Amino acid sequence: MNNRYLSCFNGIVKRELLRFFQQRSRLLSALIRPLLWLIVFAAGFRAALGVSIMEPYGTYITYQQYITPGLCCMIILFNGMQSSLSMVYDREMGSMKVLLMSPLPRPFLLCCKLVASALLSLLQVVIFLLFAQLVDVDIPLMGYVSAIPAIFLIAFFLGALGLMLSNLIKQLENFAGVMNFVIFPMFFLSSALYPLWKMQEASLWLYWLCQFNPFTACVELLRFALYTQVNIMALTTVLIATGIASFFALMSFKPLHGGK
């Protein structure tokens, strides 16, 4: 990477980090939400939802342990959507014009934004995992290391998805729709809160919806990575989904065409 590209990359990442740390409530809410699920929700449901021995766990695990990867992905999902909100805000406030006026290629600029957003996700997930230790979520030390590339890839995918959505959202006010039509369905129709065999027992069509949800692949990829294993199927799915989302995200940032 030559110096111009490096300066640009550093500038974009620095700006995203500065904005993030200035919005302390964003960091707080990013952590409070999954911690509530982990401490309150999981405590209430651990008796009702028994989890049998399943991969990648070698023994019976607590419900807290089971939902931790899903909650990590929840943090990444919210951060990805938050980035899309910030893109809509930038577009409304005009900052997007400044970005698009750069002489460097637009795909590179958008990739820098995605990497910056992925770094923020990584930071939030690491902090969350440190808190999770306090409620006896047991993750092997090497699991933290092997989870880093998985978190980064998932964050890149969900960031690209957010970027794609940001171009479809014409006004900030419409962002509530993203919550209802993207975040909640993606999260609940996945293996984040319950193993899919439980969903299969309840409803077959819901089970297949969960299977085809790329967020399920994200959760499973991270679940295995936290135990230093690779889920090839999940990795392949996330890679393909990342490619598709990135392509459409980049396509959506073409100049407005003035044809009839």
Added chain:
Amino acid sequence: MNIVTNELTFYYGKKLAIDSLSLTLNSGFNVLLGPNGAGKSTLFAMLTGLYQAASGAIKINGYDLTLDRSNIMKSMGVVFQQSTLDVDLSVKQNLTYYAALHGISSTQALDNISDILAQLQLTTRLNDKVRSLNGGHRRRVEIARALIHQPKVLLLDEATVGLDIDSRKMITEYVGSLCQQRGICVLWATHLIDEIADDDQLIIIDEGKIKAQGLSADLCKKHKVVDVYQLYRTLTSSTEISR
């Protein structure tokens, strides 16, 4: 340093916003005068590559915008009508972010504009949050920012709207001096007639078409009117103009 547009056309849906617009601008202070909705901002968006024309071509300093976007952006500074500063960041952070987008390091960026910052009386405000600046200072920051990569072409879209008389005077004089000192091509879009001097190149635009182009004084003579206001009233049907 020049800007050449050839038969530019742009539609918003079915509404024609720019109608076969051909224009040649050379180094110096060029004023684009027109009422709201005349097509000034649309023309700016096309010149900056944010909008793509339905037909026609744009060449800036000999580079074709569709083929050499990167070379054009390297030599172009823009101040948009709406402020594009990040109000939660400081002046310095805004400037260095913009510089980074042009591949310039923070140190180099502040070196490039140390004189400009002094002239625009911003040196002591570098660490202030943009949110704490008034409209005039924000505009000055945007002008300094647009000059960070030492552009050869500077576009300003109604850069003085909403500012008090002193701020407007300072900004117009400063941009005027840039043309003389650096020999750059400035395109200054406005609807404020008092910002136009007799020796400025004037382009009057209305309904997406060029109504007149030439030296302001020459145009008044040619159309047998006493001032730019009369010229504007003669050439357009609009009454939306400020003296």
